[in-house]
Amino acid sequence: MKKNYHHGDLHQQLISEAAKIIQAEGEAGLSMRKLATQVGVSRTAPYHHFKDKHELLCAIAEEGFCRFNELRQPLYTMANPVSEEGLQLVVKGYVQFATQFPEYYDLMFGGHIWKSDRLTASLRAQAYQSFRAEVDRARQWQVDGLIDDSIDVLRYAQVSWSTMHGMSRLLIDGIYVDQTAIESMCDTAVQMFLTFLKNNQASN
Amino acid sequence: MKKNYHHGDLHQQLISEAAKIIQAEGEAGLSMRKLATQVGVSRTAPYHHFKDKHELLCAIAEEGFCRFNELRQPLYTMANPVSEEGLQLVVKGYVQFATQFPEYYDLMFGGHIWKSDRLTASLRAQAYQSFRAEVDRARQWQVDGLIDDSIDVLRYAQVSWSTMHGMSRLLIDGIYVDQTAIESMCDTAVQMFLTFLKNNQASN
DNA sequence: TGCTATATTTTGACGCTGTCAAGATAGTTT
DNA sequence: AAACTATCTTGACAGCGTCAAAATATAGCA
Numbered sequence: 001m002k003k004n005y006h007h008g009d010l011h012q013q014l015i016s017e018a019a020k021i022i023q024a025e026g027e028a029g030l031s032m033r034k035l036a037t038q039v040g041v042s043r044t045a046p047y048h049h050f051k052d053k054h055e056l057l058c059a060i061a062e063e064g065f066c067r068f069n070e071l072r073q074p075l076y077t078m079a080n081p082v083s084e085e086g087l088q089l090v091v092k093g094y095v096q097f098a099t100q101f102p103e104y105y106d107l108m109f110g111g112h113i114w115k116s117d118r119l120t121a122s123l124r125a126q127a128y129q130s131f132r133a134e135v136d137r138a139r140q141w142q143v144d145g146l147i148d149d150s151i152d153v154l155r156y157a158q159v160s161w162s163t164m165h166g167m168s169r170l171l172i173d174g175i176y177v178d179q180t181a182i183e184s185m186c187d188t189a190v191q192m193f194l195t196f197l198k199n200n201q202a203s204n
Numbered sequence: 205m206k207k208n209y210h211h212g213d214l215h216q217q218l219i220s221e222a223a224k225i226i227q228a229e230g231e232a233g234l235s236m237r238k239l240a241t242q243v244g245v246s247r248t249a250p251y252h253h254f255k256d257k258h259e260l261l262c263a264i265a266e267e268g269f270c271r272f273n274e275l276r277q278p279l280y281t282m283a284n285p286v287s288e289e290g291l292q293l294v295v296k297g298y299v300q301f302a303t304q305f306p307e308y309y310d311l312m313f314g315g316h317i318w319k320s321d322r323l324t325a326s327l328r329a330q331a332y333q334s335f336r337a338e339v340d341r342a343r344q345w346q347v348d349g350l351i352d353d354s355i356d357v358l359r360y361a362q363v364s365w366s367t368m369h370g371m372s373r374l375l376i377d378g379i380y381v382d383q384t385a386i387e388s389m390c391d392t393a394v395q396m397f398l399t400f401l402k403n404n405q406a407s408n
Numbered sequence: 409t410g411c412t413a414t415a416t417t418t419t420g421a422c423g424c425t426g427t428c429a430a431g432a433t434a435g436t437t438t
Numbered sequence: 439a440a441a442c443t444a445t446c447t448t449g450a451c452a453g454c455g456t457c458a459a460a461a462t463a464t465a466g467c468a
Contacts, residue, residue, distance in 0.1 A: 010445085010446095031424080031425060032427085033425070033426080042448075043448090044427075044428085045447075052426090053426065053427090111376070111377035115230075127379075152392065155388060155389060156392065158385070158392070161370070161374075162371040162389075163367040163370055164370070166368070166369040166370025167366040167370070169315075173313075173319060174321070175318050175331075181362070185359060185362050185363060185366075187359075188360065188362070189363045191400065192396055195403045196396040196399050199399045214416085237453080237455080238454095245417070247455095248417080248418075248419090248456075248457085249416080251455095251456070251457090257456090
């Protein structure tokens with residue numbers, strides 16, 4: 001059905017070529033016209049596959065979420081989740097994704113797409129599910145008796161995600177520049193999460 | 205000296221008018237041409253006061269840092285700094301600035317300016333000093349015996365700043381949308397900082 | 409005062425951008 | 439073969455940042 005008669009599966013090729021450009025030159029370096037000519041079609045051809053530049057970016061972000069999930073999935077079962085090793089895997093894995101694919105991260109968790117309120121439905125679903133999974137995992141720790149019931153797991157998920165997001169952003173935006181400190185920062189963050197999870201037996 | 209003969213202190217008027225536009229329509233809504241005509245001069249007049257659009261943005265960011273510092277200064281002396289109240293003042297004050305002036309925050313702590321490596325010298329100085337002050341404050345807590353010497357205050361400052369930055373970004377970028385949860389999230393973050401600062405007597 | 413040097417502003421232009429409208433072409437369906 | 443649809447192209451428009459050259463206004467100095 002979606003064979004190609006003029007070109008060859010342009011839709012997909014646009015996404016992957018655009019992703020390449022964005023990884024090489026940043027989001028600012030991607031223009032619809034350049035993308036089109038680089039892929040070998042006329043300037044406006046892409047507009048028959050994506051209503052907008054915005055829609056194209058959403059598609060790339062969605063691809064980013066797939067990579068993100070693939071990288072993240074295995075980390076959760078490799079160690080006791082509420083332990084130094086377990087949390088380090090998750091935190092360092094998160095920051096590593098952000099620093100390794102900063103342009104993907106920008107698209108996925110940056111204001112450009114989210115502030116517009118014009119996310120693709122599928123992208124929105126994928127993002128929400130990503131966060132919900134984080135909350136569910138923490139809730140499971142409670143069920144399993146690994147952490148106290150008094151802990152508000154939603155708030156924990158929000159704040160710990162914020163910390164990971166904050167570190168990632170400060171790094172990829174060039175505000176924290178000392179790359180050698182990343183490991184150590186992650187360790188400190190893990191210590192923070194751990195003391196919070198373990199020492200909150202009777203907080204309320 | 206810097207009086208005006210054609211206009212009336214254009215330099216300053218450009219900054220404040222640009223800041224107004226940016227607060228109203230976001231950074232994307234600011235164009236040099238529109239700014240110029242809105243201020244009553246020709247399109248290229250601003251280029252004799254700012255080499256670049258980039259340089260104009262730096263000037264606005266710098267103004268943002270002034271507001272930021274003014275808002276932050278009084279918060280540090282209003283309560284015991286290593287206590288629930290003390291930390292809440294700082295954390296909530298930070299997030300409140302970000303949500304109240306999201307466009308300023310974007311400029312000051314967003315990748316646009318920092319990734320370019322073309323910050324104004326004065327802007328860079330002001331930003332670094334802002335962060336150094338945070339570290340110095342934590343070091344003083346050690347001197348005063350409020351927290352244990354084994355704590356790496358640089359790492360604590362980096363991670364706690366990351367948390368505040370992460371919350372702020374997630375909020376102003378439209379990823380966390382539930383505004384009513386802000387207070388509660390800040391409380392949780394404070395709990396996290398506090399348990400870390402108080403329960404680390406023999407961590408190393 | 410008048411002359412020159414400098415600071416400020418304007419007009420015109422270039423190449424770039426996202427995207428719309430109309431027309432051409434190739435493939436599918438009947 | 440005819441009608442229809444999906445895909446692609448050409449042409450155009452308004453907007454952008456910014457450079458070069460020309461115009462204008464002020465200041466310093468004779």
